[in-house]
Amino acid sequence: MSEPSVLLDRAHLEQVLCHLAEEVLAQPWACDPDDLPLLVGIREGGVVVAEELARILSLSLGKKPTVGALDITFYRDDTWLKGPRMTGGHTDLPADLTGQRLLLVDDVLFTGRTVRAALNALVDFGRPRAVLLAALIDRGGRELPIQADVVGLRVDVPAGHTLEVMCDDKGQLRAVLQVPNA
Amino acid sequence: MNQPPTLQLRHLLGLETLDAQQITALLDLAGQMKAVNQRRIKKLPTLRGVTVLTFFVENSTRTKMSFELAAKRLSADVMGFAASTSSLSKGETLLDTARNLEAMAPDIVVIRHSSSGAPHFLAERIGCGIVNAGDGAHEHPTQGLLDIFTMREKLGTLQGKKVAIIGDLAHSRVARSNLHGLHKLGADVHVAGPATMIPPGIEELMCTAHTRVEPAIEGADVVMMLRIQRERQGNDLIPHAHEYHRFFGLDQQRLKLAKPGALVMHPGPMNRGVEIAPEVADGAQSVILQQVENGVAVRMAVLYAVAVTRGLEEKP
Numbered sequence: 234m235s236e237p238s239v240l241l242d243r244a245h246l247e248q249v250l251c252h253l254a255e256e257v258l259a260q261p262w263a264c265d266p267d268d269l270p271l272l273v274g275i276r277e278g279g280v281v282v283a284e285e286l287a288r289i290l291s292l293s294l295g296k297k298p299t300v301g302a303l304d305i306t307f308y309r310d311d312t313w314l315k316g317p318r319m320t321g322g323h324t325d326l327p328a329d330l331t332g333q334r335l336l337l338v339d340d341v342l343f344t345g346r347t348v349r350a351a352l353n354a355l356v357d358f359g360r361p362r363a364v365l366l367a368a369l370i371d372r373g374g375r376e377l378p379i380q381a382d383v384v385g386l387r388v389d390v391p392a393g394h395t396l397e398v399m400c401d402d403k404g405q406l407r408a409v410l411q412v413p414n415a
Numbered sequence: 416m417n418q419p420p421t422l423q424l425r426h427l428l429g430l431e432t433l434d435a436q437q438i439t440a441l442l443d444l445a446g447q448m449k450a451v452n453q454r455r456i457k458k459l460p461t462l463r464g465v466t467v468l469t470f471f472v473e474n475s476t477r478t479k480m481s482f483e484l485a486a487k488r489l490s491a492d493v494m495g496f497a498a499s500t501s502s503l504s505k506g507e508t509l510l511d512t513a514r515n516l517e518a519m520a521p522d523i524v525v526i527r528h529s530s531s532g533a534p535h536f537l538a539e540r541i542g543c544g545i546v547n548a549g550d551g552a553h554e555h556p557t558q559g560l561l562d563i564f565t566m567r568e569k570l571g572t573l574q575g576k577k578v579a580i581i582g583d584l585a586h587s588r589v590a591r592s593n594l595h596g597l598h599k600l601g602a603d604v605h606v607a608g609p610a611t612m613i614p615p616g617i618e619e620l621m622c623t624a625h626t627r628v629e630p631a632i633e634g635a636d637v638v639m640m641l642r643i644q645r646e647r648q649g650n651d652l653i654p655h656a657h658e659y660h661r662f663f664g665l666d667q668q669r670l671k672l673a674k675p676g677a678l679v680m681h682p683g684p685m686n687r688g689v690e691i692a693p694e695v696a697d698g699a700q701s702v703i704l705q706q707v708e709n710g711v712a713v714r715m716a717v718l719y720a721v722a723v724t725r726g727l728e729e730k731p
Contacts, residue, residue, distance in 0.1 A: 306447075307459040312723055324450065329455060357459075358455075359456075
């Protein structure tokens with residue numbers, strides 16, 4: 234069994250985040266300062282990515298997009314496999330998302346099951362005008378027909394490995410580790 | 416990212432057998448459920464395919480409705496069963512009735528019974544999760560949890576807070592569950608009532624007992640009034656309801672002894688003018704209706720924890 238290795242350090246992460254921001258800005262739906270999409274980070278990692286992304290986008294847009302947080306614990310399809318989880322944090326979204334354009338943000342896109350759960354959770358907040366998906370890292374291996382609209386980095390991760398996104402206590406991304414599963 | 420810890424809860428029989436960490440985990444979970452209850456679409460898909468049976472061998476409206484609403488908000492299927500309309504009134508034993516219910520394969524049975532220990536009896540004998548919705552004068556754990564949830568929500572923490580519980584401590588399962596839970600979370604609990612309603616040895620439940628109400632209420636952060644159970648033994652334990660009100664009832668004058676802004680609580684149903692004056696029950700410090708609201712969230716948390724714990728065990 235191999236040891237954990239560093240896939241991305243902070244400097245590399247900054248490049249990936251900037252690339253993700255460029256991809257977002259290249260989309261026609263992202264650039265109207267009067268109609269910016271609401272960034273919805275999926276707890277926990279997606280919220281950190283969404284905050285960092287909003288910071289970089291604000292440099293180009295002159296205005297920081299609003300960031301919300303979505304907890305998907307009660308919408309997961311593996312609850313029965315992993316037991317009752319205590320959630321990491323509250324969902325923090327406007328009460329009604331009807332008519333809003335949303336950019337759903339996650340750290341690592343893998344099987345697509347997290348995004349499936351997030352889409353189910355979002356419709357319980359109304360009927361958004363559109364939901365688009367941003368992933369910091371797309372590692373392939375989808376088990377559901379879900380693809381990201383914008384991606385920071387595409388990588389191949391060997392089977393039996395997990396990508397762990399590390400943050401510091403200031404809510405900044407620090408590194409992405411490739412860790413062999415126990 | 417670290418995985419949040421899990422909570423294992425096979426049954427909820429009482430707060431006596433839970434530790435502070437489990438109680439805190441349930442309260443945190445209830446906080447998440449409360450957020451769901453404040454949304455426009457008050458529904459989670461989590462317990463799809465789970466069957467919850469409410470088995471109430473004693474009258475209740477609020478608790479039964481609260482459990483049924485909680486189960487529905489989690490997408491469970493829920494069936495109600497009341498003693499007066501059941502075969503129990505035809506002489507069937509509790510165990511036979513329960514076995515018949517078990518044959519319908521519910522995942523969770525929520526039981527209220529007039530005999531202390533009935534939920535424990537069933538938990539040892541039938542193969543589903545048992546949630547105690549009140550057993551005799553023993554425990555009413557979800558009421559205790561919702562009371563503590565309400566206090567924690569308003570006060571931030573229970574650690575070092577003075578909680579006064581006034582009334583019939585001898586026959587109150589609500590009080591007993593609160594005593595267990597509050598002590599574990601570090602509250603300073605004082606109880607008071609007529610001597611006929613304070614059982615000897617209550618200090619063993621880690622509280623301070625008073626025969627007058629004033630020292631219990633003085634400086635309290637929370638004043639919880641218990642119901643005089645007039646349909647049961649309540650009327651035999653006190654000379655007269657008016658006299659009880661004069662010596663033990665909570666009116667505005669007595670409430671002034673507590674901390675400014677102290678919470679006024681009551682598990683319901685209230686006897687207005689007996690244990691609590693109407694102007695206090697309806698006053699600005701009363702959180703009585705918020706207790707009812709929080710009850711749904713707390714019961715969602717309990718049903719979720721029990722159902723998922725058991726689902727995990729059945730995994731092939």
